[in-house]
Amino acid sequence: MKVAHPAGLRPRKTPRQARSEATVDAIFEATIQVLLTAGARRLTTTRVAERAGVSAGTLYQYFPHKQALLYAVLQQHLETVVQAVEAVCRKCQGQPIARMADGLVTAYVDAKTTRADASRALYLVAAELDTADLLDSISKRIHGATAALLASAEDATFDDLPAVTFTLLAAMAGTVRTVFERSATPHMLLVLRTQLATLCQAYLQAVAAKQAAPPVRRASSGRKVLLPTT
Amino acid sequence: MKVAHPAGLRPRKTPRQARSEATVDAIFEATIQVLLTAGARRLTTTRVAERAGVSAGTLYQYFPHKQALLYAVLQQHLETVVQAVEAVCRKCQGQPIARMADGLVTAYVDAKTTRADASRALYLVAAELDTADLLDSISKRIHGATAALLASAEDATFDDLPAVTFTLLAAMAGTVRTVFERSATPHMLLVLRTQLATLCQAYLQAVAAKQAAPPVRRASSGRKVLLPTT
DNA sequence: ACCTGAACACCGTTCAAGT
DNA sequence: ACCTGAACACCGTTCAAGT
Numbered sequence: 001m002k003v004a005h006p007a008g009l010r011p012r013k014t015p016r017q018a019r020s021e022a023t024v025d026a027i028f029e030a031t032i033q034v035l036l037t038a039g040a041r042r043l044t045t046t047r048v049a050e051r052a053g054v055s056a057g058t059l060y061q062y063f064p065h066k067q068a069l070l071y072a073v074l075q076q077h078l079e080t081v082v083q084a085v086e087a088v089c090r091k092c093q094g095q096p097i098a099r100m101a102d103g104l105v106t107a108y109v110d111a112k113t114t115r116a117d118a119s120r121a122l123y124l125v126a127a128e129l130d131t132a133d134l135l136d137s138i139s140k141r142i143h144g145a146t147a148a149l150l151a152s153a154e155d156a157t158f159d160d161l162p163a164v165t166f167t168l169l170a171a172m173a174g175t176v177r178t179v180f181e182r183s184a185t186p187h188m189l190l191v192l193r194t195q196l197a198t199l200c201q202a203y204l205q206a207v208a209a210k211q212a213a214p215p216v217r218r219a220s221s222g223r224k225v226l227l228p229t230t
Numbered sequence: 231m232k233v234a235h236p237a238g239l240r241p242r243k244t245p246r247q248a249r250s251e252a253t254v255d256a257i258f259e260a261t262i263q264v265l266l267t268a269g270a271r272r273l274t275t276t277r278v279a280e281r282a283g284v285s286a287g288t289l290y291q292y293f294p295h296k297q298a299l300l301y302a303v304l305q306q307h308l309e310t311v312v313q314a315v316e317a318v319c320r321k322c323q324g325q326p327i328a329r330m331a332d333g334l335v336t337a338y339v340d341a342k343t344t345r346a347d348a349s350r351a352l353y354l355v356a357a358e359l360d361t362a363d364l365l366d367s368i369s370k371r372i373h374g375a376t377a378a379l380l381a382s383a384e385d386a387t388f389d390d391l392p393a394v395t396f397t398l399l400a401a402m403a404g405t406v407r408t409v410f411e412r413s414a415t416p417h418m419l420l421v422l423r424t425q426l427a428t429l430c431q432a433y434l435q436a437v438a439a440k441q442a443a444p445p446v447r448r449a450s451s452g453r454k455v456l457l458p459t460t
Numbered sequence: 461a462c463c464t465g466a467a468c469a470c471c472g473t474t475c476a477a478g479t
Numbered sequence: 480a481c482c483t484g485a486a487c488a489c490c491g492t493t494c495a496a497g498t
Contacts, residue, residue, distance in 0.1 A: 020462065041358060044490060055464050060492060127357035128271060132412065139412075166418075167405070167425035174404020175397070179307075182362065182369075195397035199433040206432035207425075250481065274471060285483045290473065 024062055031073050036117055039123040045069070070125050071134065074124040077115070077122050078138045084111040089145040096155045097208065099198035104146070108172055109193055112180055120180055142169060156208035164207050168200060175199075240301060241292055254292055256282040259442055261303050265351040270358070280381070300355050300450035301364065307352050308368045312343040319375040326385045327438065334376070337403055342410055350410055365384070372399060387439035394437050398430060405429075 030052035034043050045066050050057045063069040088107035092100045112119045126135075147165040150158060158164045179192050260282035266275050275296050279289045293299040318337035322330045342349045356365075377395045380388060386396045409422050 023462085045492080046490070056491085057465070057493080058463055061462075064492095066491065124357045127354045135412065160448070163421045163425055166421060167429060170405045170408040170422075171401050171426075171429055174406070174408040176404070178400040178404040182365065191393045191396060192400075195393055195437075196401075198436055199397060199401055199429070202436035203429040205410040206428055212448045251480085275473080276471070287470085287474080287484070288482055291481075294473095296472065 022061075023052070023054055023058060027054065027059055027062065027069070028073065028076075031069060032118055032121075035073075035121040035125065040121060040128070041126075043070075067129055070132070071129055072128065074122050074126055074131065075134060077118065078134070080114075081108070082138055082141050084108070085142050086145045089149040092149060093152045094154055096197065097150070097153045097204040098201045100149055100153065101204055102197050104149075104168075104172065105193065105197045107190070107201055108176055109196070112176055113189065116184070120183060123177060123181055127189045139169075150204075153208075156204065158207060159209045160207075164204070168203060171203070172196065172200065232435050239326070241294075241298060250292075253282070253284055253288060257284065257292065257299070258303065258306075261299060261317065262348055262351075265303075265355065266347055270351060270354040273300075273355075276460055297359055301359055301361070304352050304356055304359065304361065305364060307348065308364070310344075311338070311341045312368055312371050314338070315372050316375045319379040323382045324380060324384055327383045328431045330433055331380055334379075334398075335423065335427045335430055338406055339419070339426070342406055343419065346389065346410065346414070350413060353407060353411055369399075380434075383438075386434065388437060389439045390437075394434070398433060401433070402426065402430065424440040 027048060031043070032049050034047050036049065045059055046056055048069070049056045052059070059069070063072070084107045085104065088103045089096055092103040095103075133185060143165055146169060147161055150168075151161060175196055176192070179188055184192070250330060254378050264277050264281055268277065275289055276286055278299070279286045282289070289299070293302070314337045315334065318333045322333040325333075364383070373395055376399060377391055380395060380398075381391060405426055406422070409418055414422070
């Protein structure tokens with residue numbers, strides 16, 4: 001995958017030989033390891049270089065400064081999340097909004113759960129970086145995919161699609177983040193999955209401008225019947 | 231307000247004379263100023279001391295390390311938020327859930343908006359700190375107040391009150407945070423207020439176990455009529 | 461091409477000496 | 480009691496010298 005790097009955060013040189021490629025991989029892996037074992041505050045370039053088995057100078061041959069290194073690691077992680085969201089957006093095209101909400105929540109939580117510890121470490125690291133542009137570009141891709149998904153809903157249209165998409169994603173991302181930042185217990189993760197799905201479904205149904213076809217039975221109380229969280 | 235400080239983050243000494251009290255105030259204010267003008271990464275103890283007009287040694291007389299200083303500033307900000315939430319929880323006792331949702335969202339967003347720039351700076355700073363215990367204690371107070379509020383709802387009860395409270399708050403806090411972290415435009419703030427209120431109302435109505443009295447008219451489509459966001 | 465490691469500037473933190 | 484500022488350890492970053 002080719003990504004535009006903002007000025008100053010571009011890796012210093014691209015490895016052209018097998019040896020240097022191995023070096024970069026080692027530095028990369030070492031960064032995650034140090035992050036996980038020593039924590040964000042004790043992550044020093046010296047420590048990373050040592051763990052990767054190279055000298056400090058070598059590290060700086062590939063990354064102009066510590067920020068660029070962390071940026072690269074963060075970028076890889078976010079790329080995983082984006083691709084998971086994009087995949088689910090393709091998969092759920094044209095389905096009812098309840099299924100879309102389920103799909104998005106599942107994709108998002110899964111993507112974070114696979115490397116929950118790294119996720120947590122990276123949330124912390126992200127703050128020490130100038131990540132505005134990276135987050136912007138990632139957000140735009142997620143926003144685009146999600147807006148297209150919602151527009152294709154079988155049972156609803158939305159008056160203000162950008163605002164709805166924006167809010168839905170901010171709520172999802174924010175809720176997941178809030179939970180993961182406090183090293184989530186398995187129980188919290190379970191609650192998160194079911195409740196967040198309910199929340200997203202409820203929101204989408206509340207702001208739906210029309211329901212093209214009513215494929216969802218209603219309970220006598222008048223409350224919505226929510227699809228099961230698959 | 232008296233707050234328990236976790237071991238190691240306690241201010242080193244309590245000012246007992248007018249002179250030293252002024253010193254601490256100056257350090258405190260200088261920290262926020264440096265945070266706002268220089269940013270989190272360029273916030274150094276030297277810079278703070280300089281801006282406060284004291285020597286580095288003096289700063290370390292009151293705070294055992296940089297973390298403790300930032301911790302104190304963060305703590306003050308969070309205290310403001312908690313008190314705003316607690317106030318609105320008292321005010322909305324016994325009202326319908328739609329009004330509660332509105333009240334909570336308004337209180338939360340207002341609390342963040344009053345010092346939006348400091349808020350943003352502090353989100354960044356929080357990551358460099360060991361804030362688990364502080365956030366835990368703040369969360370518990372907010373959770374307690376909110377759970378009590380929801381339990382008093384005029385038109386609903388909840389099967390799993392802790393899970394509902396937990397999710398509602400994580401969604402609110404997370405959404406607000408996500409928006410504020412990208413220096414929110416006035417337009418985004420407006421969208422945030424209205425949409426987040428809708429989202430919280432929709433969620434609470436979706437998980438309400440019963441509606442004691444139906445004071446809310448229903449639209450012919452079967453969708454909920456949401457109370458206006460005051 | 462790629463790597464090393466001594467060297468430099470700067471930051472967090474301390475402490476003996478001042479008022 | 481409170482404050483100063485020189486001093487120390489450590490970290491980010493560089494660069495001349497090696498293979």
